[in-house]
Amino acid sequence: MEKNIILAGVGGQGILSIAFVIDNAALDAGFHFKQAEVHGMAQRGGAVQSNLRYGDSEIYSDIIPTGSADLILSIEPLEVLRYWHFLRPGGWVVTSITPYVNIPDYPETDELLTELAAFDNIVMVDTAHIAKAAGNLRAQNMAAVGAASELLDFSEDQLLGFVEKLFARKGEKMVAVNQRAFKYGRAAGLFFRGLVDGGMPRLAAIKLSAKLAAETIDPEHAGAWAEALGADENKLETVLAEKEAVACDQAAAFA
Amino acid sequence: MKREILLGDEAIGLGAIHSGMSGIYGYPGTPSTEIFEYVQRVTKADGDIHAFWSTNEKVAYEEALGMSWAGKRALVCMKHVGLNVAADAFMNSAVTGTNGGLVLAVADDPGMHSSQNEQDSRFFAQFALIPCFEPRNQQECYDMMFEAFEMSEELSVPVMVRLVTRIAHSRAGVATRDRRPQNELDPSKEIKKWTLLPSNARVQYKHLTDKQPELLRRAEESTHNELRLAGKSGVLVCGLADNYLYENLESDHDLSILSIRQYPLPAGKVRELVDHVDELLVLEDGYPLVENMVRGLFGLVGVRVKGRMTGEIPRTGELNPDIVREALGLPALPTAHAPQTELANRPPALCKGCPHTDSFRALNEALNIFDNPQVFSDIGCYTLAALPPLEAVHSCVAMGASIGMAAGAAHAGYSPAVAAIGDSTFSHGGITPLLSAVQQHVNLNILVLDNSTVGMTGLQRSMSTGQTLDQIILGTGIEEDHFRIIEPTPRNHEANIEVMREELAYDGPSVIVARRACIEALKHGIS
Ligand code: SF4
Numbered sequence: 001m002e003k004n005i006i007l008a009g010v011g012g013q014g015i016l017s018i019a020f021v022i023d024n025a026a027l028d029a030g031f032h033f034k035q036a037e038v039h040g041m042a043q044r045g046g047a048v049q050s051n052l053r054y055g056d057s058e059i060y061s062d063i064i065p066t067g068s069a070d071l072i073l074s075i076e077p078l079e080v081l082r083y084w085h086f087l088r089p090g091g092w093v094v095t096s097i098t099p100y101v102n103i104p105d106y107p108e109t110d111e112l113l114t115e116l117a118a119f120d121n122i123v124m125v126d127t128a129h130i131a132k133a134a135g136n137l138r139a140q141n142m143a144a145v146g147a148a149s150e151l152l153d154f155s156e157d158q159l160l161g162f163v164e165k166l167f168a169r170k171g172e173k174m175v176a177v178n179q180r181a182f183k184y185g186r187a188a189g190l191f192f193r194g195l196v197d198g199g200m201p202r203l204a205a206i207k208l209s210a211k212l213a214a215e216t217i218d219p220e221h222a223g224a225w226a227e228a229l230g231a232d233e234n235k236l237e238t239v240l241a242e243k244e245a246v247a248c249d250q251a252a253a254f255a
Numbered sequence: 256m257k258r259e260i261l262l263g264d265e266a267i268g269l270g271a272i273h274s275g276m277s278g279i280y281g282y283p284g285t286p287s288t289e290i291f292e293y294v295q296r297v298t299k300a301d302g303d304i305h306a307f308w309s310t311n312e313k314v315a316y317e318e319a320l321g322m323s324w325a326g327k328r329a330l331v332c333m334k335h336v337g338l339n340v341a342a343d344a345f346m347n348s349a350v351t352g353t354n355g356g357l358v359l360a361v362a363d364d365p366g367m368h369s370s371q372n373e374q375d376s377r378f379f380a381q382f383a384l385i386p387c388f389e390p391r392n393q394q395e396c397y398d399m400m401f402e403a404f405e406m407s408e409e410l411s412v413p414v415m416v417r418l419v420t421r422i423a424h425s426r427a428g429v430a431t432r433d434r435r436p437q438n439e440l441d442p443s444k445e446i447k448k449w450t451l452l453p454s455n456a457r458v459q460y461k462h463l464t465d466k467q468p469e470l471l472r473r474a475e476e477s478t479h480n481e482l483r484l485a486g487k488s489g490v491l492v493c494g495l496a497d498n499y500l501y502e503n504l505e506s507d508h509d510l511s512i513l514s515i516r517q518y519p520l521p522a523g524k525v526r527e528l529v530d531h532v533d534e535l536l537v538l539e540d541g542y543p544l545v546e547n548m549v550r551g552l553f554g555l556v557g558v559r560v561k562g563r564m565t566g567e568i569p570r571t572g573e574l575n576p577d578i579v580r581e582a583l584g585l586p587a588l589p590t591a592h593a594p595q596t597e598l599a600n601r602p603p604a605l606c607k608g609c610p611h612t613d614s615f616r617a618l619n620e621a622l623n624i625f626d627n628p629q630v631f632s633d634i635g636c637y638t639l640a641a642l643p644p645l646e647a648v649h650s651c652v653a654m655g656a657s658i659g660m661a662a663g664a665a666h667a668g669y670s671p672a673v674a675a676i677g678d679s680t681f682s683h684g685g686i687t688p689l690l691s692a693v694q695q696h697v698n699l700n701i702l703v704l705d706n707s708t709v710g711m712t713g714l715q716r717s718m719s720t721g722q723t724l725d726q727i728i729l730g731t732g733i734e735e736d737h738f739r740i741i742e743p744t745p746r747n748h749e750a751n752i753e754v755m756r757e758e759l760a761y762d763g764p765s766v767i768v769a770r771r772a773c774i775e776a777l778k779h780g781i782s
Pocket residue numbers: 044604605606608609610611636637706710711773774775776
């Protein structure tokens with residue numbers, strides 16, 4: 001077994017915190033691992049990435065070869081585009097849909113999300129929405145790693161343990177916020193996959209997910225939602241037109 | 256066995272601590288900074304290792320040499336271009352030799368992720384006639400420190416450990432050992448060895464050249480230099496390039512391989528390999544140093560040597576597994592998605608609210624009375640002002656070079672000759688050119704951007720900020736009327752332009768200090 005992950009984002013978004021959680025889980029599990037990261041100039045709001053590799057036999061290169069990445073985990077949608085040629089056939093993308101706009105020529109968000117949604121193996125989550133619900137907008141990175149956790153080789157508890165270790169210094173409240181973001185993110189990732197597996201178009205699936213109250217999202221209900229809305233845009237519009245966030249167990253109300 | 260997650264840089268630091276180091280020296284510079292920071296962090300508690308940033312790499316090197324003179328072990332760390340600054344002390348330390356172990360950890364930056372060039376420090380090791388280790392992974396970073404210190408003490412030579420960005424800034428689990436106690440204070444009594452008057456220096460230099468056969472013998476016998484003869488196609492691979500090779504090889508490959516991680520170049524092993532193969536690919540992350548040595552001026556008879564000089568590997572830039580794969584003649588791996596074309600770039604930028612933004616906005620406006628004014632700049636966050644939207648500076652060459660270059664331009668008759676330099680860069684390399692310019696009464700304007708910290712490399716302590724900075728500047732003899740202090744804020748914009756215009760109009764040296772703390776430093780409670 002070998003897993004190659006490209007962590008992507010913008011300097012300051014906290015991809016090294018994601019790396020910390022996975023590195024420690026890998027070490028704890030007795031895997032070999034290497035994790036290359038970017039320091040210096042690029043950290044000032046530039047595009048940053050980290051190549052994280054673990055497995056049960058020796059890892060040679062610190063850099064993931066083109067065509068060898070199993071997963072791109074991005075806290076920012078545009079940044080996926082920078083790296084997805086590294087993906088092996090069958091590899092996955094897990095990305096936030098929250099744009100980080102600090103450049104003049106940032107593409108239209110709708111176009112960007114449409115382009116991403118055309119990719120078969122993608123999980124899209126609204127990390128800003130999730131992190132806010134968890135109690136701190138800065139916890140988007142933990143929401144993202146939560147959304148990807150199903151594709152990693154560690155139990156949820158193992159990963160949550162290292163989220164705790166990472167934030168312990170900052171007090172119990174921060175630990176709780178970040179663990180919540182991780183859990184909501186995990187649920188949102190699974191929910192999104194459930195919707196898509198149930199036949200919902202990806203763009204519709206992410207729009208719906210973003211409309212549901214993040215703390216209520218439960219992958220169990222994905223089937224019901226997929227059945228209730230299917231590919232019917234009008235029905236989706238009805239949900240989106242709701243004033244308040246919708247609870248996840250309310251699918252039947254929109255059928 | 257205990258395994259810790261460490262960056263290559265951190266593994267160097269911990270290796271040095273466990274080798275019984277008594278002092279670490281350096282000046283911040285990507286990708287070497289984390290060596291020092293790690294040691295500083297973990298030794299804060301017990302405090303028995305001297306860990307205080309130096310004003311520049313030359314000072315750092317000399318302090319380390321003094322620690323060695325006193326019989327204790329010292330590590331000095333810097334980035335590749337920092338070694339240019341330290342070169343005087345470095346070259347001569349090879350001639351004096353050491354007393355306590357002296358190890359230089361230097362981090363090169365192939366691909367120039369955060370540097371002005373990609374010079375290869377192995378040349379410096381060869382130039383100074385000292386041994387060099389080149390680790391390929393984090394474990395070797397740690398382990399080689401023990402060997403490097405041992406060798407330095409045993410043979411009385413400084414020893415280089417050469418890193419590249421990709422290992423400096425990559426993490427892995429590292430198995431650690433028990434900590435060796437530090438050396439006792441035991442100052443050297445060999446006065447002639449340390450006093451490089453020509454008569455002594457000749458003797459010392461002879462000692463150094465006499466050590467060479469022993470250094471070579473050790474490299475030949477080193478387990479870091481492994482030769483595995485197989486088929487007629489050979490690869491000579493240095494340092495971490497080894498990883499890129501093995502990343503691409505199946506276990507049943509038939510290549511003859513010589514891996515090199517300890518120098519001087521083990522000529523005997525190279526000879527064996529060359530005698531065995533018809534063609535030889537040389538892989539090194541840096542300059543084609545070994546490649547050119549092996550090929551020589553006229554090439555090898557009967558063996559085609561391939562590498563950066565022959566196009567199999569690009570002449571410049573960082574090595575990676577894809578480049579090596581192609582050079583090995585293997586087909587590219589299939590991918591799930593084609594590379595994106597025309598993707599919006601996301602370059603780094605000054606932080607929101609950075610004081611430099613206000614300084615340069617004012618400077619741009621103050622200078623707009625001139626036709627196409629050029630500003631000499633230096634190295635720090637403020638170099639980002641070269642990019643849009645500010646586009647306020649027009650050079651970046653070497654630490655402190657802004658002032659020297661502005662002076663030279665002024666000598667040539669260029670006006671206004673303006674230099675912009677940060678407080679830490681000023682203490683590193685700006686004081687001497689300022690002194691020179693003031694004493695010559697050159698017509699130039701220097702903007703010292705005092706943000707009270709070393710911003711770019713992660714908020715290290717600046718040596719000359721606030722009052723210290725002012726006193727140093729005044730100490731050069733500059734006229735007090737032409738030493739101005741401004742606070743770069745949006746509110747002071749007009750007033751700051753005024754100050755700048757006044758000094759631009761003055762025919763002589765002037766210094767304006769733009770003083771406001773880096774907002775990152777404020778956020779972290781450092782300033
Ligand atoms: S780190 Fe400080 S000096 Fe550097 S860009 Fe940010 S605010 Fe400015």
